[in-house]
Amino acid sequence: MNEVRIGVIGTGVMGTDHARKLAGGIPGARLTAVQDFAADRASALAQELGVLAIAEADALIADAEVDAVLVCSPDGTHAALGLKAIAAGKPVLIEKPVAAERGEVEALMRAEMAAGRKLVQVGYMRRFDPGYAEMRRVVASAEVGSPLFMHCQHRNESSPSYLTSELIIANSAGHEFDAARFVLGEEIVAATVISPPEPRHAPGRQPQFIVLQSASGTVVDIEVYTDARYGYDVQAELVCEEGTVRLRPGPPTSLRHAARDGLVVPPDWRARFADAYRLQFESWVRSIVTGQSNEGSTAWDGYMTLLVTEACLKAWSTGNRIAVEQPERPAFYQG
Amino acid sequence: MNEVRIGVIGTGVMGTDHARKLAGGIPGARLTAVQDFAADRASALAQELGVLAIAEADALIADAEVDAVLVCSPDGTHAALGLKAIAAGKPVLIEKPVAAERGEVEALMRAEMAAGRKLVQVGYMRRFDPGYAEMRRVVASAEVGSPLFMHCQHRNESSPSYLTSELIIANSAGHEFDAARFVLGEEIVAATVISPPEPRHAPGRQPQFIVLQSASGTVVDIEVYTDARYGYDVQAELVCEEGTVRLRPGPPTSLRHAARDGLVVPPDWRARFADAYRLQFESWVRSIVTGQSNEGSTAWDGYMTLLVTEACLKAWSTGNRIAVEQPERPAFYQG
Amino acid sequence: MNEVRIGVIGTGVMGTDHARKLAGGIPGARLTAVQDFAADRASALAQELGVLAIAEADALIADAEVDAVLVCSPDGTHAALGLKAIAAGKPVLIEKPVAAERGEVEALMRAEMAAGRKLVQVGYMRRFDPGYAEMRRVVASAEVGSPLFMHCQHRNESSPSYLTSELIIANSAGHEFDAARFVLGEEIVAATVISPPEPRHAPGRQPQFIVLQSASGTVVDIEVYTDARYGYDVQAELVCEEGTVRLRPGPPTSLRHAARDGLVVPPDWRARFADAYRLQFESWVRSIVTGQSNEGSTAWDGYMTLLVTEACLKAWSTGNRIAVEQPERPAFYQG
Amino acid sequence: MNEVRIGVIGTGVMGTDHARKLAGGIPGARLTAVQDFAADRASALAQELGVLAIAEADALIADAEVDAVLVCSPDGTHAALGLKAIAAGKPVLIEKPVAAERGEVEALMRAEMAAGRKLVQVGYMRRFDPGYAEMRRVVASAEVGSPLFMHCQHRNESSPSYLTSELIIANSAGHEFDAARFVLGEEIVAATVISPPEPRHAPGRQPQFIVLQSASGTVVDIEVYTDARYGYDVQAELVCEEGTVRLRPGPPTSLRHAARDGLVVPPDWRARFADAYRLQFESWVRSIVTGQSNEGSTAWDGYMTLLVTEACLKAWSTGNRIAVEQPERPAFYQG
Ligand SMILES: [Mg+2]
Ligand SMILES: [Mg+2]
Ligand SMILES: [Mg+2]
Ligand SMILES: [Mg+2]
Structure with a gap:
């Protein structure tokens, strides 16, 4: 082709x-x-x-x-x-x-x-974001040791009125679940959810704090706050035995103006993940032409992310730590 | 005097x-x-x-x-x-x-x-650190809204062989508990502890991940990793309804050398908290001379930090979320 | 086509x-x-x-x-x-x-x-680098006022033995001349060159410090140091009446490891300008297909950069401030 | 005493x-x-x-x-x-x-x-600023080689109406001259001044761009812009043979708010140099008590800064590079 x-x-x-x-x-x-x-x-x-x-x-x-x-x-x-x-x-x-x-x-x-x-x-495009890809490379190479923690923050400037506390877990947090599985290269086995109060300007939508644990024990904590007002902001720090790797997103320039020195934070995800979307499409097209698999999420990945989501929803409604079901991975989806 | x-x-x-x-x-x-x-x-x-x-x-x-x-x-x-x-x-x-x-x-x-x-x-000297003091000011002024999250990391380069997983909670984490109470201006009411595996170079000492919740619901998560190898590093980000404040510690210069651009991380707390110790002593002496109380931790603060510690130890050993006892605060220690 | x-x-x-x-x-x-x-x-x-x-x-x-x-x-x-x-x-x-x-x-x-x-x-690909493009946009929009200064640093990790002090001006500095003309949107009219001593590890090659002035008076200073050892590093800060814009190049992650916290500096230009080269080619191809001109350097731009280079060489050899010749710009190259 | x-x-x-x-x-x-x-x-x-x-x-x-x-x-x-x-x-x-x-x-x-x-x-208090002190230490230790360049920026938010282009050189720039002599540990021997146009909001006051050269050839460039609007900002980067050291001033926290992520820039020098003033006074008092000399500027330093100022004023009015007079340093002021 x-x-x-x-x-x-x-x-x-x-x-x-x-x-x-x-x-x-x-x-x-x-x-x-x-x-x-x-x-x-x-x-x-x-x-x-x-x-x-x-x-x-x-x-x-x-x-x-x-x-x-x-x-x-x-x-x-x-x-x-x-x-x-x-x-x-x-x-x-x-x-x-x-x-x-x-x-x-x-x-x-x-x-x-x-x-x-x-x-x-x-379409979990973060797998093609150069920052997450570098985190995965660091884990796989073990060049700063094994991972102990992964601290994640996902913030939107604002969100549509239909978004509920539950949908924040069921939908907004999905990118984080897939990213954690991708970076760590293993399954998530347990979930705990602890929620702060609703912000006054977004009643009916609690920000969520989700703590996952991976098969080998790495603790992944995820803040999801969809009404952060100041802009769209996705951060993560991977803490390994001997060093840490942190995402460093942002614009190609910094600005000193009006008593502030730093970055302009964009209101949505487009600038933040423009490279990731481009690279995702390039990789998808290349994998179609060559017939070779790529780093993208498979149906299995989508499935396991769904099981993590289900565990989180149950953890949220019960207040308990919930184990994530671990069905056997078909040989088709291995390697 | x-x-x-x-x-x-x-x-x-x-x-x-x-x-x-x-x-x-x-x-x-x-x-x-x-x-x-x-x-x-x-x-x-x-x-x-x-x-x-x-x-x-x-x-x-x-x-x-x-x-x-x-x-x-x-x-x-x-x-x-x-x-x-x-x-x-x-x-x-x-x-x-x-x-x-x-x-x-x-x-x-x-x-x-x-x-x-x-x-x-x-001697919880962080109360006199200009960074934590600014966080407290931001909470008290509500200038970016009410606090939702406080993300904390405490890392030591290495630790003495007598330090155990339990002592990491019982001792190393104390500064974090006091700092959270100080910044948020309210008590901690519940604790959950989730631990990643021991790093290979420090057997017998699990890093700890502690999730606290304050009286009004703010979620405080605390990573304590006492064998981080790369240096002594204390970080925190306070996430409020409309903005976040992050500690920005570090040396007064940055260095480009040997394929790296950034900060030199010191091996221990002395440089990091030199100002905090000095300001703590200045404030203590001034409070003695004037008879006026200061921002320092009182016996009550030490007591409540101890109760948080007890709850964390129980949360760690049971795997459950544990409520922190809330004794009545004597009038003597109010205001 | x-x-x-x-x-x-x-x-x-x-x-x-x-x-x-x-x-x-x-x-x-x-x-x-x-x-x-x-x-x-x-x-x-x-x-x-x-x-x-x-x-x-x-x-x-x-x-x-x-x-x-x-x-x-x-x-x-x-x-x-x-x-x-x-x-x-x-x-x-x-x-x-x-x-x-x-x-x-x-x-x-x-x-x-x-x-x-x-x-x-x-092939002055920096015109397609998102950072320089943003600087140009800021000048053209005047959103922080008119430009007063542009501070530029160009550093290579090391350079081939045939490179001389003269070639540093004649060749290495060319990207800077074109970038300044591009960002400021006007011609360079005068040049001064002041040189520090040769570094001990690169005898025969003085780093160069070039001060240009544009038609409306903006002062552009350029450090060119081709033997900086720590890596390839291109920086610039544009100072306008009411604010400044600084390039913020670098990798998509930062690293805390081995007593350092910050960025890994690459040894050569490939990572730094990968986006610029890609965007340059995309723009070139699009301009061929559509017949529309693009932001790229024209023959006129190459010509004026050569005249700036000649003035700098003369400024360097004489120690004087030298005016850059200003031939009339053909209508063909206007707009 | x-x-x-x-x-x-x-x-x-x-x-x-x-x-x-x-x-x-x-x-x-x-x-x-x-x-x-x-x-x-x-x-x-x-x-x-x-x-x-x-x-x-x-x-x-x-x-x-x-x-x-x-x-x-x-x-x-x-x-x-x-x-x-x-x-x-x-x-x-x-x-x-x-x-x-x-x-x-x-x-x-x-x-x-x-x-x-x-x-x-x-009272050149910058000698007691931890950032400048570190730069001096790096030069003296030669741990990243000898200095080649020192890039300095001095910006005020605004300035009093009596300040003229000439006074910017005669007065505002003095701190920079003393700091360069202090960091480099040697005299300044030549000066060139090149000025951009006046900003529209501060007629009668050209920002200044001063290029000095030290006895061993280090090039020191100094931007002085006293009407920068966004705040008080003093920066410097020292470029040595094998690495660079940059001042990293600023508040102890960073802020994400209102579409910006970074530092709040104060309007004046008080916060920026509070430590420097305190340390200057402590050092002065200690030197009085002990009879030992300190790092502070002596009358000789004040004298040489005045001679640099005179050369800069002449360079500015003539457009030429001007040698700084080098009187013999009395034995009294040596060592
Ligand atoms: Mg997506
Ligand atoms: Mg202490
Ligand atoms: Mg090129
Ligand atoms: Mg002073």
């Missing part, structure tokens, strides 16, 4: 962003079609980018001009669309979360195993 | 350091006597500093040339010496921990209340 | 790097041919990348499979190859410096003007 | 600050008297601090309760008051500049040599 022709399902904020990037910005990729349940929105984007608007997701998946599918539709549709892409034998990159129910991911994995090759990648 | 004449009990590493500072470095203070159970050590220091060596602690406390007493002797003797200073009507600054048993601190408090004035200060 | 087919002349260190990037890493570009005077070297690279090795530069420029030419051959050949590309009507990106003699650049400009369209871009 | 009793001449902003520090904040020192030509101002301060107000400077110098004199009166009176203190055999700390005319400093030096002991210290 010389050039990967991509169809995008779902042209909301994220799907539109992704479609624009794929239309010219990713070597070896060509955007050929977009689809959205709001047909007007899809048409407008298709016209802007000079690609086809297809009315139905099924038709897009089946289209002869589509080699691979990017799923950015509403969360509830992710798994079903993934199954259809597998049925069509086409690689599919599914925005996170891969599913809301474990049964859906199990079905995805069964279908993929039946197909005999990995077709699903889950 | 024009000049406060100070006697130092205990001339180990810390007592010697303190004695040298008091001998000329603190305005309004004059070192007049030192005592140690190792008489030679006390004599040598007394000669170096031109002060009196006194053989017995009781005699030092009673000495007419001693207006106030600094207790740096072994931990087990702190409370008893404090009682004797109170009996002599002399202000006493006791290195932390103020006592190992709660009964000892209760006795101290009773004696102090009977004396009718505050004579005891506990 | 759908895809730009690129031929690379010169497969030394930089040409090889560039060829690898163009072979798959730049959307809309395809590497089709490489050439080097060392035929073996070109063949090996051609084989690695699955492209054609062409024996002669002229043949590469003429090749029907080559739409655009990247010139990475030895400095002395740059201008002549540029002229041939213009003669062939093909866009050409020439590594800096565009020429050693002003007559050569004048010939390039004449040829380009005769051709009636801009075909030459000079 | 057990306690040094100090009289302060001049109770303007700086004299008042200093008097308050000396009244209780400096070990071994006691403030006993203050004087100001505005008698009311002196009386009010005397009352606040519980010391004597003396009407005439001569009387203060002569007073039996005054062991040492701090001169904070208007610049034009510094040298004459210094002479009187010498005549009285009393140590005197003179705020910078020590004099406006070289003849005045020569007279001071002659008087001091005649008295046979060093009585004069000039």
Whole structure:
């Protein structure tokens, strides 16, 4: 395959962003079609980018001009669309979360195993962020010893009114779970959740403090605060036996102005993870062309993140430390 | 009182350091006597500093040339010496921990209340560190809203072989407990402890991860790692509703050399808290001269820190979240 | 034009790097041919990348499979190859410096003007570095006022033995001259050079300190130290009336290890300017496809940088402040 | 001498600050008297601090309760008051500049040599700033090689209307000249001045860019911008053969708030140099008590700084590089 022709399902904020990037910005990729349940929105984007608007997701998946599918539709549709892409034998990159129910991911994995090759990648793009990648490299190389702690902070400037304390765990924290598994290179086995009070400006949404423990004992603590006001901010420090590695995100310049010296903090994730998204797409396209697997999240990774999420929800509602179920990892997903 | 004449009990590493500072470095203070159970050590220091060596602690406390007493002797003797200073009507600054048993601190408090004035200060010097003081100011002013989280890291380069996992909680973590109470301005009500594995180079000593919650719900997480190898490092970030404040310790210069750009990390606490110790002594002396109370830890603070410690030890041994006992605060210790 | 087919002349260190990037890493570009005077070297690279090795530069420029030419051959050949590309009507990106003699650049400009369209871009890739681009944006927007100073430091870890004090000005400093013109958006009119002594480990090579002044009076000072030992380091601070902007380069993580806390400094420019090179190529390819000009250095920019260089060399040899010649800018190169 | 009793001449902003520090904040020192030509101002301060107000400077110098004199009166009176203190055999700390005319400093030096002991210290307090002290240590130890460059920036938030371009060189830059001599441990031999345009909000005051060269060739560049708006900011980077040392001033915390992450920049020098002033006074008092010389600026240092200033003024008015006169250093001021 010389050039990967991509169809995008779902042209909301994220799907539109992704479609624009794929239309010219990713070597070896060509955007050929977009689809959205709001047909007007899809048409407008298709016209802007000079690609086809297809009315139905099924038709897009089946289209002869589509080699691979990017799923950015509403969360509830992710798994079903993934199954259809597998049925069509086409690689599919599914925005996170891969599913809301474990049964859906199990079905995805069964279908993929039946197909005999990995077709699903889950859009946990942080795996392609140079900072997280460096943390993983440090763990794997053991050059400053084994990991003891991983301290994580995830802050949004503000969040939509439908976001609840529960959804903060069920949805916002997912990137952190996947990142911890990726950096540490092992499963999470237990979860504890301790919550501070709701901030006054965001009633009904407690920030969350989640403490995970990995198979070999590393303690991972995660602050998720989705109404931090000052901006979008994702931080992490990995503490190993002999040294620590800290993310150092931020703009390429610092500013001294108006009695402050430092960085401008952006309001959303776009600048922070622009490189990660680009590198994720490049890697996905390369893995399709070469048939080689990449660092991206597999269906298994999506599954285990879901099990961590379930444990956290239970830990939150009970106040107890909850073990994360550890199903046997199929040989298909090993190595 | 024009000049406060100070006697130092205990001339180990810390007592010697303190004695040298008091001998000329603190305005309004004059070192007049030192005592140690190792008489030679006390004599040598007394000669170096031109002060009196006194053989017995009781005699030092009673000495007419001693207006106030600094207790740096072994931990087990702190409370008893404090009682004797109170009996002599002399202000006493006791290195932390103020006592190992709660009964000892209760006795101290009773004696102090009977004396009718505050004579005891506990040497939690971080209260005088400009960084922690700024954090407290930010909380008190509410200028970036109420506190939600306080993330703390305490790392030593290495630790003596007698230090155990338990002592890390019982002793090393004490500064963190007092600092959290000081910054937040309220009591700690619950504790959870989750421990990563022992590092290979320090068998028998698990680093500890302690999660506290304050009366109004702020979550305080504390990493204590006493064998971090790269140096002595104390960090904290206070996360409030609308902004965060982070300690920014370190040397007055940065260095680019040998493929690294950044700070030199010192091996111990001396450089990190030199200002805090100086300001603690200045404040103590000023409070003695003026009779005004200061920001320092009182016997009550030492007591509550001990109760937090007890809860943490129980949380660690049981794996459960443990409530911190909340005795009624005597009026004497209010305000 | 759908895809730009690129031929690379010169497969030394930089040409090889560039060829690898163009072979798959730049959307809309395809590497089709490489050439080097060392035929073996070109063949090996051609084989690695699955492209054609062409024996002669002229043949590469003429090749029907080559739409655009990247010139990475030895400095002395740059201008002549540029002229041939213009003669062939093909866009050409020439590594800096565009020429050693002003007559050569004048010939390039004449040829380009005769051709009636801009075909030459000079490889001052810093214009595509997000940090310098932000500095330019700040100047153009005047959001912190007009520029007063620009402080620049350029440090290499070490340099080849043929590098002389004179070549440090004539060659190493070129990136700084172009960057200053780019950021400030105006010409440099005067130069002063003041040199510290040779470092003991690099006899025969004085670091240089160059002070330029722009048309409106901004003072630009440039340290060039090519034997700094600790690594490759390019810094700049732009001081405007009401605030300053500083480059904040460096790795995506910081490290605490071995008594140091901070950044690892790389030994060469590759990591520092990887984004700049990628963005330069993307922009070049896009400008070829769309026929729109970009932010890249034109032949005029290469010319003016050469005149600044000449003034600096004269300032250095005489010890005087030297005016930079200001030829009239052809309308072709305006706007 | 057990306690040094100090009289302060001049109770303007700086004299008042200093008097308050000396009244209780400096070990071994006691403030006993203050004087100001505005008698009311002196009386009010005397009352606040519980010391004597003396009407005439001569009387203060002569007073039996005054062991040492701090001169904070208007610049034009510094040298004459210094002479009187010498005549009285009393140590005197003179705020910078020590004099406006070289003849005045020569007279001071002659008087001091005649008295046979060093009585004069000039208030260049940066010598006691831990950052500059570390830079000096690095040069003296040669641990990263010999110095090649020293890049300095001095920025005020705003400046009084009487400040002119000339006074920026004659007065504001003095701290930089003394600091460079102190850090490098050698004399400045040449000066060049190049000025950017006046900022629009401060007409009549050009920022200045001064390039000095030391005896062994180190290039020292100094930006002085007294109307920088964003705050008070003093920076410096020392570039040695194998590494660089940079000042790292700033508050003990950093702040994330309102779309910014970094430091709060104070409007004036008080916070920035609070430690330096304290350490300067402590060192001065200790040197008086012990009779040992300290790191402070001597009359010779004040003299040489004045000669550098004269060269800079001439360089500025002529546009030429100007040699700094190098009178022979009296044996009295050596070592
Ligand atoms: Mg994502
Ligand atoms: Mg302590
Ligand atoms: Mg280049
Ligand atoms: Mg001063």
